[in-house]
Amino acid sequence: MNYSIALVPGDGIGPEVTGPAAEVLDAVGDKYGHVFNYVELMAGGKAIDACGEPLPPETLDAARQCDALLLGAVGGPQWEDLPGHLRPERALLGLRSGLEVFANLRPAVLLPQLRAACPLKDEALAVGHPEGKAAFDLLIVRELTGGLYFGKRGRIEESSNGHSPGAAFDTETYSWAEIERVLRSGYAAAAARWKKLCIVDKANVLESSRYWREVASVVSRDYPDIETSYMYVDNCAMQLVRAPGQFDVIVTSNLFGDILSDEASVLTGSIGMLPSASLGSPEAPLAKGGRPMGMYEPIHGSAPDIAGQDMANPLGTILSAAMMLRYSFALEREAREIEAAVNTVLDRGLRTRDIAGRGGGAGEKIIGTRAMGEAVVAAIGGL
Numbered sequence: 450m451n452y453s454i455a456l457v458p459g460d461g462i463g464p465e466v467t468g469p470a471a472e473v474l475d476a477v478g479d480k481y482g483h484v485f486n487y488v489e490l491m492a493g494g495k496a497i498d499a500c501g502e503p504l505p506p507e508t509l510d511a512a513r514q515c516d517a518l519l520l521g522a523v524g525g526p527q528w529e530d531l532p533g534h535l536r537p538e539r540a541l542l543g544l545r546s547g548l549e550v551f552a553n554l555r556p557a558v559l560l561p562q563l564r565a566a567c568p569l570k571d572e573a574l575a576v577g578h579p580e581g582k583a584a585f586d587l588l589i590v591r592e593l594t595g596g597l598y599f600g601k602r603g604r605i606e607e608s609s610n611g612h613s614p615g616a617a618f619d620t621e622t623y624s625w626a627e628i629e630r631v632l633r634s635g636y637a638a639a640a641a642r643w644k645k646l647c648i649v650d651k652a653n654v655l656e657s658s659r660y661w662r663e664v665a666s667v668v669s670r671d672y673p674d675i676e677t678s679y680m681y682v683d684n685c686a687m688q689l690v691r692a693p694g695q696f697d698v699i700v701t702s703n704l705f706g707d708i709l710s711d712e713a714s715v716l717t718g719s720i721g722m723l724p725s726a727s728l729g730s731p732e733a734p735l736a737k738g739g740r741p742m743g744m745y746e747p748i749h750g751s752a753p754d755i756a757g758q759d760m761a762n763p764l765g766t767i768l769s770a771a772m773m774l775r776y777s778f779a780l781e782r783e784a785r786e787i788e789a790a791v792n793t794v795l796d797r798g799l800r801t802r803d804i805a806g807r808g809g810g811a812g813e814k815i816i817g818t819r820a821m822g823e824a825v826v827a828a829i830g831g832l
């Protein structure tokens with residue numbers, strides 16, 4: 450079958466990690482008889498340089514015509530002084546809201562090969578793990594198109610203390626419908642896992658969090674098999690480093706999910722390992738293939754400090770491509786093939802610099818971005 454993929458390499462290490470991911474997709478396609486056609490699109494800093502805006506309307510229009518979107522990362526120091534609405538990161542927000550992908554699934558799994566790269570002791574990992582193992586496999590479902598990142602914001606012009614503008618504000622607003630749909634995404638994910646869902650908020654302080662709980666108290670009734678719990682975000686930040694094994698699915702707001710998933714990434718060894726999928730629902734406009742739109746990207750940024758040096762870890766993007774096969778194209782076997790290939794290269798001791806040597810480095814070989822991509826391709830070919 451043929452699939453069209455909007456490919457947005459972006460800035461910094463973005464093109465370095467999307468290139469190998471596309472090669473891995475092609476390898477799986479060759480093996481199982483699928484053709485992936487890429488439509489390369491511009492967004493972020495590159496788009497600002499080329500056309501003066503981070504998300505040219507043509508990019509969004511073209512993305513909507515594709516079956517799914519794969520993105521590297523956007524941003525960099527050269528665009529940091531631009532006003533907020535012109536910064537590269539606005540492209541991400543525009544794509545997410547324009548494609549109506551409101552549920553951002555961010556798995557954080559400790560792979561046994563990277564155990565030594567996780568800074569936690571076995572005791573901490575085993576606490577709360579259902580089988581007492583030194584491991585964790587959690588999924589953060591982050592609301593992606595609402596909350597603080599999309600709320601009313603501005604400056605208050607009156608001067609205070611001689612400064613003008615005298616203040617600035619952002620607002621957190623969530624509608625019942627926005628909360629309900631992301632909760633249902635979380636419950637659907639939990640149903641296919643260990644049936645535990647933890648809603649993370651700041652209900653002791655924030656009205657919007659108390660409203661999340663009201664919605665959850667109603668929605669949870671539809672999922673009697675799933676254990677629903679609530680946790681304040683400050684406690685969750687602590688529990689993630691104290692006993693991450695206790696979590697199955699965490700559902701949370703845009704802001705909290707952004708921060709907690711970066712924290713969780715450190716426990717997996719490196720931010721370069723973590724994939725993500727951003728999904729719409731059957732009610733949102735459907736992608737060309739008739740399925741809900743999906744946008745796939747590693748959780749890391751454009752890493753300007755290592756850009757252009759063949760040092761970036763492409764595995765988060767490669768695993769994002771696997772999520773694309775699973776969620777957008779329903780190609781579960783092919784998704785597993787990519788995940789197994791990643792496991793194989795790690796078993797062989799192949800490491801990019803960010804995941805190397807934390808356990809002494811015995812039997813490890815440090816390789817670059819391109820070589821890591823080639824190793825995954827070779828593992829798919831069974832070489």
Ligand code: NAD
Nearest residue numbers: 522523524525720721749750751752753754755761762803
């Ligand atoms: P970052 O994720 O780019 O980098 C944080 C640290 O992690 C750096 O030391 C970097 O070298 C390392 N790192 C990140 N990805 C890696 C990979 N694949 N392999 C190895 N090491 C990796 O975050 P930052 O430094 O805060 O942001 C840099 C730029 O990226 C900023 O302009 C920021 O706005 C942007 N950003 C974009 C996205 C996105 O496009 N989704 C997300 C976050 C940040």
